[in-house]
Amino acid sequence: MDYSANVWKLYAMRFFSSLIPAYVIERLYWEERGMTIQMVIYAELIYALTIVLLEVPTGILADRFGRTRMLVLSALLGCAEFAILIYATAFWHFAAVVFLAGISRSASSGSENALLYDTLKVQGKAASFERQLGFLNALDLTAAILAALCGSLLAGRFGLELNYWISLGSAAVAWVLSMTLKELAPIQSEAESEEAIPFREYVRVSLRFFRKNPNVLLVMFTGMITGAAMGYIEEFWQLYVDRLGFQVFYFGMISGSVMLLQLPGNILAHWLIQKLGYRKLLFILLAVFTIGFAYVATCRDVAGLTAMLIICACSGVMEPLASGYLHHRIDSSKRATMDSFQSLGENVMSIVAGLGFGYYATKYDVFGGYGFVAFLCLGCWMWFIAASRRLER
Numbered sequence: 001m002d003y004s005a006n007v008w009k010l011y012a013m014r015f016f017s018s019l020i021p022a023y024v025i026e027r028l029y030w031e032e033r034g035m036t037i038q039m040v041i042y043a044e045l046i047y048a049l050t051i052v053l054l055e056v057p058t059g060i061l062a063d064r065f066g067r068t069r070m071l072v073l074s075a076l077l078g079c080a081e082f083a084i085l086i087y088a089t090a091f092w093h094f095a096a097v098v099f100l101a102g103i104s105r106s107a108s109s110g111s112e113n114a115l116l117y118d119t120l121k122v123q124g125k126a127a128s129f130e131r132q133l134g135f136l137n138a139l140d141l142t143a144a145i146l147a148a149l150c151g152s153l154l155a156g157r158f159g160l161e162l163n164y165w166i167s168l169g170s171a172a173v174a175w176v177l178s179m180t181l182k183e184l185a186p187i188q189s190e191a192e193s194e195e196a197i198p199f200r201e202y203v204r205v206s207l208r209f210f211r212k213n214p215n216v217l218l219v220m221f222t223g224m225i226t227g228a229a230m231g232y233i234e235e236f237w238q239l240y241v242d243r244l245g246f247q248v249f250y251f252g253m254i255s256g257s258v259m260l261l262q263l264p265g266n267i268l269a270h271w272l273i274q275k276l277g278y279r280k281l282l283f284i285l286l287a288v289f290t291i292g293f294a295y296v297a298t299c300r301d302v303a304g305l306t307a308m309l310i311i312c313a314c315s316g317v318m319e320p321l322a323s324g325y326l327h328h329r330i331d332s333s334k335r336a337t338m339d340s341f342q343s344l345g346e347n348v349m350s351i352v353a354g355l356g357f358g359y360y361a362t363k364y365d366v367f368g369g370y371g372f373v374a375f376l377c378l379g380c381w382m383w384f385i386a387a388s389r390r391l392e393r
Contacts, residue, residue: 018143021151022167041358050102059110059340067111075175083169110340115275130324134266148255223322228349265316286381293374
């Protein structure tokens with residue numbers, strides 16, 4: 001059976017899943033509905049905890065019962081999120097939304113990468129995974145940029161709520177596309193096909209793999225830290241820019257810049273790996289994150305915003321790098337499960353970062369929160385220097 005159409009359908013799903021103009025005014029919309037910074041932090045923690053609890057189980061379900069089923073569920077829950085948000089007026093409404101978003105993210109994170117890699121593998125193109133994932137992320141960002149630019153204009157002219165109706169329609173298109181994906185035949189050994197492996201065995205085998213492959217663990221942990229740190233730019237840049245005195249009219253352009261600057265890194269990740277090697281490239285990325293977040297926290301002017309944009313430019317490299325390093329070294333029958341550990345770890349770090357970010361943001365506004373993120377990046381950078389001597393060039 002020809003599975004090549006899966007790649008293009010995954011591209012289309014990512015495009016419509018990211019064509020969400022609501023995101024550009026999300027924090028302002030939430031504040032308009034009575035959500036404080038502290039409440040937003042609580043909501044983010046609910047989101048992260050949901051993923052922590054469900055990430056690995058949904059990865060196991062994807063490997064055992066099908067990746068496409070998890071992607072359909074994820075897309076359906078994406079529609080439900082916006083349907084609730086349109087009418088949300090209380091904290092528990094937003095809590096329910098982020099809970100559903102956490103389930104949606106858990107269901108798709110390992111499944112999407114696993115389906116992409118195995119689709120390429122059956123075509124004999126597994127070596128192009130980093131390139132394809134980079135282009136997939138680039139398309140994701142392109143759709144988000146278009147949504148951001150349109151969203152700020154629509155919000156300024158018609159109010160904030162219209163963006164959520166448009167976002168619901170785009171999410172519905174992604175759901176319809178998800179139902180057309182083709183499931184690949186499971187790649188299992190003869191023993192595995194005779195009797196389903198217990199859930200605990202999936203987890204035990206995965207943890208044993210990471211213990212025996214410390215370099216994989218090192219690269220994944222670096223991706224977890226930088227991914228969690230980047231999440232606090234994506235979630236709170238609006239408040240940072242607001243504190244600098246920018247008008248809402250400029251939010252679309254700044255949001256577009258935050259995403260546009262991530263495009264080159266995603267597209268060039270495979271080339272940078274070949275030219276610089278893993279160790280040197282990761283060292284540079286951690287240095288940029290550490291110094292950049294320190295500037296964001298201390299330079300409360302355009303220089304801080306510039307540092308934030310530089311971080312965005314470097315962040316695009318990390319996902320293709322970390323995911324590719326993992327997927328080239330794991331078995332297809334447990335691919336979604338293994339990939340889920342990356343998202344699981346990133347959300348554990350998001351919880352740690354969220355607790356510190358919320359505490360220091362409450363005391364010193366959003367600038368204090370970014371200072372805590374700089375401290376986390378510094379700790380990871382120091383650990384990487386000490387532990388990366390045996391990492392491939």
